[in-house]
Amino acid sequence: MFTALFSSVESGLIYAIMALGVYLSFRILDFPDLTVDGSFVTGAAVCAALIVNGVNPFIATLAALVAGFVAGCLTGILHTKGKINPLLSGILMMIALYSINLRIMGQSNVPLLQESTVFSVLLDGWNQLGIDAFIQSVFVSAGLEAFIPKTWSVLAAMCAIIVLIKLSLDYFLKTEIGIAIRAVGDNEKMISSFSANTDLLKIIGLGISNALVAFSGAFIAQFSGFSDIGMGIGMIIIGLASVIIGEALVGTKTIIRATLAVIIGAILYRIIIALALRADFLETGDMKMITAAIVIAALVVPQLLAKQKEKRKKLLRRKGDVHIA
Numbered sequence: 001m002f003t004a005l006f007s008s009v010e011s012g013l014i015y016a017i018m019a020l021g022v023y024l025s026f027r028i029l030d031f032p033d034l035t036v037d038g039s040f041v042t043g044a045a046v047c048a049a050l051i052v053n054g055v056n057p058f059i060a061t062l063a064a065l066v067a068g069f070v071a072g073c074l075t076g077i078l079h080t081k082g083k084i085n086p087l088l089s090g091i092l093m094m095i096a097l098y099s100i101n102l103r104i105m106g107q108s109n110v111p112l113l114q115e116s117t118v119f120s121v122l123l124d125g126w127n128q129l130g131i132d133a134f135i136q137s138v139f140v141s142a143g144l145e146a147f148i149p150k151t152w153s154v155l156a157a158m159c160a161i162i163v164l165i166k167l168s169l170d171y172f173l174k175t176e177i178g179i180a181i182r183a184v185g186d187n188e189k190m191i192s193s194f195s196a197n198t199d200l201l202k203i204i205g206l207g208i209s210n211a212l213v214a215f216s217g218a219f220i221a222q223f224s225g226f227s228d229i230g231m232g233i234g235m236i237i238i239g240l241a242s243v244i245i246g247e248a249l250v251g252t253k254t255i256i257r258a259t260l261a262v263i264i265g266a267i268l269y270r271i272i273i274a275l276a277l278r279a280d281f282l283e284t285g286d287m288k289m290i291t292a293a294i295v296i297a298a299l300v301v302p303q304l305l306a307k308q309k310e311k312r313k314k315l316l317r318r319k320g321d322v323h324i325a
Helices: 002-028 036-052 057-080 086-105 118-128 131-141 152-172 176-186 188-193 198-224 235-250 255-277 284-324
Strands: 109-111 226-228
Touching: 002 036, 002 152, 002 176, 002 198, 002 235, 002 255, 036 057, 036 086, 036 109, 036 198, 036 226, 036 235, 057 086, 057 118, 057 198, 118 152, 118 198, 152 198, 152 255, 176 188, 176 198, 188 198, 198 226, 235 255, 235 284, 255 284
Parallel strands: none
Antiparallel strands: 109 226
C-alpha cells in the first residue's frame, strides 16, 4: 500500500504539470483546447526519440517543451487567423499530431528502459552523494525496512520542478502580458477595446499551456520507461479532473491558491485511482471509467451541496419570518 501511494504521489506531481497547462487553457483563457491529447504524446515522442539517438536527457526534455509550445501556437493560429471554432481547431491539431508523433518516433512504441533518463541521472547523483544510503539507514533504525522507497530522487526532483513551475506561472500571470491573457479569457471584447492584440495573446497562452502538457509527457515517458502513441488518450479528462477536484477542495480566490489547488488535485486524483484499482472487482482497463466517474462526481457533488446550503438558508429565513410575525 505504501509503495502504491508513494508512486501515486510521484506520478501525481508529474501529471500536475499537465494539469497546470489544462488550467491555463480552460480556466484562464476559457478555451476548450483538445490539443492536449496530442501534445502530451508529442512531448513524450520528441523526448524519447532524442534520448534513443544519444541526446542528453535534459536537453531532450527541454526540446519536448519547445515542441509542445509550437503545437499550442499552431492551434491558436488555426483559431485566430483561420477563424476556426476553438473546439474544432483543437480537434484538428490533435488529429494532425497523431501522424506527426508517429513520424517522430518512427514506430508506435519507443522503449527507454535501457536508456539514460533524467531520473536515472538524478538517481546516480543521489547515490554518489550518499543520500540514498542515509535515508535507508534512517528507515532501518526506525524499524521501517518494508517502507523504504527506491525512488526518493524522483520525488525530490519533481517537487523542486513543480514548485519552480508554479512560482513561474504565478509570476507570469501577474505580469502585464499575463494579466492581458487573463482579461482575454474573462472579457475578450473589453480587452480588444483597449487596442490589445487578442489574437497574439491567445496564441501565446495556448503555446504555454501545451508546452507544460508536453513537458509533463516527456517526464511521464522517462518515468514509465517508454513512449507510446496511445498514451495521450483521455489526458484532457485527467487534467480537468485534477483541476475540478483541486478547486472543489482548495478554492480559487487567488491565482496562487488556484495553481496550488490544481497541483493538489492532480496528486489526489492519482491517489484515488491507485486506491480504486486495488478493489478486487476493478481492473487496469477500468481506469478511464474511473476517471469519468471522478469527474462526474466532482462536478455534481458541489452543485448538490450548494443546493442543500441554499435550501437551509431559505428555511432559516422562513423560520425567522414566522418568529417575527
